[in-house]
Amino acid sequence: xxxxxxxxxxxxxxxxxxxxxxxxxxxxxxxxxxxxxxxxxxxxxxxxxxxxxxxxxxxxxxxxxxxxxxxxxxxxxxxxxxxxxxxxxxxxxxxxxxxxxxxxxxxxxxxxxxxxxxxxxxxxxxxxxxxxxxxxxxxxxxxxxxxxxxxxxxxxxxxxxxxxxxxxxxxxxxxxxxxxxxxxxxxxxxxxxxxxxxxxxxxxxxxxxxxxxxxxxxxxxxxxxxxxxxxxxxxxxxxxxxxxxxxxxxxxxxxxxxxxxxxxxxxxxxxxxxxxxxxxxxxxxxxxxxxxxxxx
Amino acid sequence: xxxxxxxxxxxxxxxxxxxxxxxxxxxxxxxxxxxxxxxxxxxxxxxxxxxxxxxxxxxxxxxxxxxxxxxxxxxxxxxxxxxxxxxxxxxxxxxxxxxxxxxxxxxxxxxxxxxxxxxxxxxxxxxxxxxxxxxxxxxxxxxxxxxxxxxxxxxxxxxxxxxxxxxxxxxxxxxxxxxxxxxxxxxx
Numbered sequence: 001x002x003x004x005x006x007x008x009x010x011x012x013x014x015x016x017x018x019x020x021x022x023x024x025x026x027x028x029x030x031x032x033x034x035x036x037x038x039x040x041x042x043x044x045x046x047x048x049x050x051x052x053x054x055x056x057x058x059x060x061x062x063x064x065x066x067x068x069x070x071x072x073x074x075x076x077x078x079x080x081x082x083x084x085x086x087x088x089x090x091x092x093x094x095x096x097x098x099x100x101x102x103x104x105x106x107x108x109x110x111x112x113x114x115x116x117x118x119x120x121x122x123x124x125x126x127x128x129x130x131x132x133x134x135x136x137x138x139x140x141x142x143x144x145x146x147x148x149x150x151x152x153x154x155x156x157x158x159x160x161x162x163x164x165x166x167x168x169x170x171x172x173x174x175x176x177x178x179x180x181x182x183x184x185x186x187x188x189x190x191x192x193x194x195x196x197x198x199x200x201x202x203x204x205x206x207x208x209x210x211x212x213x214x215x216x217x218x219x220x221x222x223x224x225x226x227x228x229x230x231x232x233x234x235x236x237x238x239x240x241x242x243x244x245x246x247x248x249x250x251x252x253x254x255x256x257x258x259x260x261x262x263x264x265x266x267x268x269x270x271x272x273x274x275x276x277x278x279x280x281x282x283x284x285x286x287x288x289x290x291x292x293x294x295x296x
Numbered sequence: 297x298x299x300x301x302x303x304x305x306x307x308x309x310x311x312x313x314x315x316x317x318x319x320x321x322x323x324x325x326x327x328x329x330x331x332x333x334x335x336x337x338x339x340x341x342x343x344x345x346x347x348x349x350x351x352x353x354x355x356x357x358x359x360x361x362x363x364x365x366x367x368x369x370x371x372x373x374x375x376x377x378x379x380x381x382x383x384x385x386x387x388x389x390x391x392x393x394x395x396x397x398x399x400x401x402x403x404x405x406x407x408x409x410x411x412x413x414x415x416x417x418x419x420x421x422x423x424x425x426x427x428x429x430x431x432x433x434x435x436x437x438x439x440x441x442x443x444x445x446x447x448x449x450x451x452x453x454x455x456x457x458x459x460x461x462x463x464x465x466x467x468x469x470x471x472x473x474x475x476x477x478x479x480x481x482x483x484x
Binding site for chain 2: 035036038077078079080081082083124162163166167168189191207211214217242
């Protein structure tokens, strides 16, 4: 039997044990960062955060240290089996690290969570055993398109079918008995991750999948001021093309970029989905995982 | 036109000139990617099913569907004639459209016909009807078990299973959705 309160307590226990500082950032901000496909919910004097990223990065520019936050977030018109408008996110940043360093970190985190919750490394999700003592299966995005997709990655990108093939063909075919990492996304989907130096057509980003369900997203974080502004201008243009609300980059974030964001790897994990897997639920819980005070 | 964000289970849409109903629906959004609206659809005329994924920017056709209240009038060969409750206009439905429901039509029965661009594509008749048993083997006297059944035929030749205690001349209630026996209404 899994209790919501223990689940949240165990998350904190792990991060504190690993030397991370818990940070609390604002829940309402003047403008979210302009990302092409994320829409914010309007609040009285701004917007509810869509993730705690903005102010965690501002914090990093002041205090370059390992940090985490459990945050209640909102995203406009997202509702389904694995989505709800108001959801809970765990986000953490490890300084002087790159994206692949966090694969081992998250493997240990998942094992810790399983052992603390159930006293064993194995859990059952929808009649399938997942063993967190096994190492993650790591594939590149290019590999899974070749292996499970009806088109290879180049063709899928050319025809604008990347997301559709990923969701309808690849995700259902991913191994379900071990955690799976898909890494090295095409640079079109870099968001705020660094491009790979060895091949800038790909970026330093991975996603964790449990039972074919996307759980967490990790980058080697972009740091340069100019590179950030270039990406934001592209994202703003794309939002404009799709007639989406215009967002802007707040001055506090621009100043943080000028001051310098430390080299780091960051991960955002949907804790409603992780709870769903641990509690063996077919869809995400409708209640809020975080207590009042931690929510908006 | 519908926007992708209007899609939900039960919504009726038009695709390539045919009406479809969404039988299963899920919103999904791969990390940092665009929203996808995944639908399982059933063709309202042929009954065929298919999976289709829409993106946020897509527009989906709204089918011109409307219902008319009608009364069943008479059978003309293989064609069943209904008259509009308001205008008395006659509509003719084929045996193919009606399927097994042909056995349950009764004169002056109130029904609803669903039209797609003036073509009748479906009919709703009352859920329960009452019919007398025309033929069945006699059951053993005093046997009131309902889990033992035997075949029986109603006046128009439709055959169904009834409990062993039902006899010829008894009036029974039939569920028109399943075509199955519900209960005995009166003894013959």
